[in-house]
Amino acid sequence: MTKTNHHRSCQGRSNCNACALRLEMVCGDVSLEDLIDFHAGIDDFDFAPGATLFAMDTPADAVYCIRGGAVKMVHYEPSGVVRIVRVLKIGDVAGLEATFRERHEYSAIAVGTVRACRIPMPYFHKFIESHGSLQMRLMETSQAALSEAQNWLAQIVGGNIPxxxxxxxxxxxxxxxxxxxxxxxxxxxxxxxxxxxxxxxxxxxxxxxxxxxxxxxxxxxxxxxxxxxxxxxxxxxxxx
Incomplete structure (x- = not known):
């Protein structure tokens, strides 16, 4: 299994409203003003090509809003087979499916240089707790991410498609x-x-x-x- 790669640099506090807009799409009825206030204490990171944002089977301690570049979501099977199950691009949130779990199911690895806002999970959980309607919406979003991964595999990997x-x-x-x-x-x-x-x-x-x-x-x-x-x-x- 890939170990966490710390080839990243902190760019300080984030003031990117684009990530708040993305989270507003996830959170639905939460006001944009609330999201921007929530976002004010979040750090930006630059990840070098090939760096690991988080590793499979490690504690789910944060989610990452992708601001630049792309991230491949990788699953390492016990047989040794490595599968790329999804690719996240600008505006996607990495680790969102682990919001209600203790550990990450995939590794998130930078493709080229990636800039991302790191949102500590306890901070994210506190925000969810103060906005009760979010829990069901986040569960729905996590299921949608799983369905997208399955669709990815069906269209690209499976069957007798040339x-x-x-x-x-x-x-x-x-x-x-x-x-x-x-x-x-x-x-x-x-x-x-x-x-x-x-x-x-x-x-x-x-x-x-x-x-x-x-x-x-x-x-x-x-x-x-x-x-x-x-x-x-x-x-x-x-x-x-």
């Missing part, structure tokens, strides 16, 4: 918002997600590049991207 189709689906899931930028995972990570060989991943990426569907571009702070032809990827994703 590798080319699953690759297109994966690239679309790694898209940032409505843009044509696609978070670029390593070939090893994509092979682990898709359940295919590194050589097959390399062949498919080369094919998509040759067809003009993918181009390499670089973002900031070590986060790498493809620029993708989204319409072409959506067409391939429907094949098979």
């Amino acid at each position: 590798a080319r189709t699953r690759m297109a689906r994966l690239l679309l899931k790694l898209r940032t918002g409505n843009s044509d930028r696609i978070i670029r995972f390593t070939g090893e990570d994509m092979a682990a997600i898709l359940g295919i060989t590194f050589e097959t991943v390399s062949r498919l990426v080369s094919e998509f590049k040759r067809l003009g569907i993918l181009q390499y571009i670089y973002g900031s702070k070590n986060t790498k991207y493809f620029r993708g032809d989204i319409a072409a990827l959506e067409k391939i994703a429907q094949e098979g």
Whole structure:
């Protein structure tokens, strides 16, 4: 199992209203003013590429609102198989499904440089206790996250779906918002997600590049991207 990687730096108190807006979506009827007040004492952290925000089976002591970059949620099976079950992007909250549990079910690992607001779990619990309607809503949100993970696996990993189709689906899931930028995972990570060989991943990426569907571009702070032809990827994703 991966040990917690402390390659992170504290950037001080957070004043990012965007995270409060995201939590308002989770919390529903809690006022934005309450959320901003709650958010005032939360620290921002920068995580280096490959750093672990939290590790599987460690105490669930915080949740993290992702402000920049992407985070892969990794499950380590007893057999030694490593599965990437979900990818979180800007605006997602890592660790939310562990709000009512003692330990994390997954490891959260930075893909490129990640900036995140760390919300200590006792602090989060206190906020929940003072807003009683949140408990059911958070349970619903946790179930939605589980369903998304299952959907991720069904669309990308399972069945007799051709590798080319699953690759297109994966690239679309790694898209940032409505843009044509696609978070670029390593070939090893994509092979682990898709359940295919590194050589097959390399062949498919080369094919998509040759067809003009993918181009390499670089973002900031070590986060790498493809620029993708989204319409072409959506067409391939429907094949098979």
